[in-house]
Amino acid sequence: MxxxxxxxxxxxxxxxxxxxxxxxxxxxxxxxxxxxxxxxxxxxxxxxxxxxxxxxxxxxxxxxxxxxxxxxxxxxxxxxxxxxxxxxxAGQEPTGLLRLTAPRMAVPLVIDPVVPALRRACPKLSVEVAVEDAAVDLLERGFDAGIRIGEYIERDMVAVRLTRDIAWALVGSPAYLAAHGRPESLEDLARHDAIRYRFPTSGAIYRWEFEREGRSVSVDPPGGVIVNDGALLVSFACAGLGLSYVADIAVDAELRAGLLERVLAPLLPKGPGLFLYFPQRAQAQPKLRALIDVAKRVLRPVR
The missing domain is CATH 1.10.10.10 (Winged helix-like DNA-binding domain superfamily/Winged helix DNA-binding domain)
Known part of the structure; x- marks a missing residue:
């Protein structure tokens, strides 16, 4: 014994x-x-x-x-x-199943380019991706790693940068802005339609955050549409339903294509970009090291 x-x-x-x-x-x-x-x-x-x-x-x-x-x-x-x-x-080939959780915003920015490259580099490694905007407890749900905006990652996690820092953006379609006018101040938002975001975990509706004269200001604008999915914030804004508050990297293509336009840009704050995060004890796993190596190689031009 x-x-x-x-x-x-x-x-x-x-x-x-x-x-x-x-x-x-x-x-x-x-x-x-x-x-x-x-x-x-x-x-x-x-x-x-x-x-x-x-x-x-x-x-x-x-x-x-x-x-x-x-x-x-x-x-x-x-x-x-x-x-x-x-x-x-040391020296082991990545095998088994790698389970990842990611918000919808990370799909075109990270998941789409990284997962195919990872599968080509590690054919014996299977990958499962769960797309959800809600906060996720990795250990409780059995995920190896997750992708989130840096400010929402718990401090006891290891975080690896995947994208550049972001600037928050308030956007609307050209048609919506032509019909309702461009807001010139925070007070003007009371006369606009907001496409609101409800946090999937807490159920709270996100208050838009701005910076004015060196102070942080939050606004709870009126609106007839509420979603709990980041992609809908973008698509509904493109459809002219109102203004959406989103990360600029989530609407980069729409801005370049002229489908959306920024408003109140000088008042929008900046923040950390997307990070891969995982428990410290997990970083020695070959499958996780392979993911980090491939992500750094594939996303280097973006970062």
């Missing part, structure tokens, strides 16, 4: 039980019997002099001592796993 003189004895079993919230599930994960898991945990508790789990017929939950131990050793375990993965990944 192992020597209790070993300071690491029982810790991997403890982690498995804590994460699986059960002895049977932990045993299946570790490839041992539930009885062996129970004996190891019992020995660890005896060595520490404190119970780590409260066992009931329905579930297993951590004691206060168990929760404190988990908080201390989980980051250390992640560091150890990262070091082992880094050694094991």
């Amino acid at each position: 192992g020597s209790t003189a070993d300071p690491f004895f029982g810790l991997s079993t403890f982690l498995a039980v804590a994460e699986a919230e059960g002895f049977t599930a932990a045993a299946a994960r570790l490839g041992v019997s539930p009885a062996a898991v129970g004996q190891t945990v019992k020995a660890l508790e005896a060595r520490l002099g404190a119970p780590l789990f409260i066992r009931t017929t329905r579930r297993v939950r951590l004691t206060e001592a168990g929760a404190a131990l988990l908080a201390r050793i989980r980051p250390a375990a992640a560091e150890i796993a990262t070091a082992v993965d880094a050694v094991g990944a």
Whole structure:
């Protein structure tokens, strides 16, 4: 069963039980019997002099001592796993399944050029892309990495730049502007139709942000159309339904083609562009390193 003189004895079993919230599930994960898991945990508790789990017929939950131990050793375990993965990944060919989440805005800018190049470079690597504008918990949803605007990425994630910085843009079609006039001030927006954006996760409607005389100003303009999809902001603006507040890189083609025009440009703020993000311990995986290498090569002219 192992020597209790070993300071690491029982810790991997403890982690498995804590994460699986059960002895049977932990045993299946570790490839041992539930009885062996129970004996190891019992020995660890005896060595520490404190119970780590409260066992009931329905579930297993951590004691206060168990929760404190988990908080201390989980980051250390992640560091150890990262070091082992880094050694094991050296020279490996990317295989398996790479799961990515990306907002719709990133499809033409990143997904369209990068995924075909990645498949050509790594034919044994499968790729799954989920397109959704809602905020995503990578670990909870089982994604390897995601793509988001930099300001919306959690600080504990590793972030790799994919595009240039963005400038926010307020846009409308030539037909709409000819019919309703061009707003010359923020106060003029009260007389215009806004195509509003509702955050898929929180359900809140986005307030347009501007900078005037060195101060940040938010505006909640009126409008008869609300969407939760970035692509609809662009297509509805092109259709003349009103003004849309979007990232300039999302409407670059429409602006160059004359389908949309900017208004109030001096008052629009700038922000970080699109970034690839992932947990720190994941960066040693060959499939993720391959994605980063291909993205940097393919997107270099854009960046």
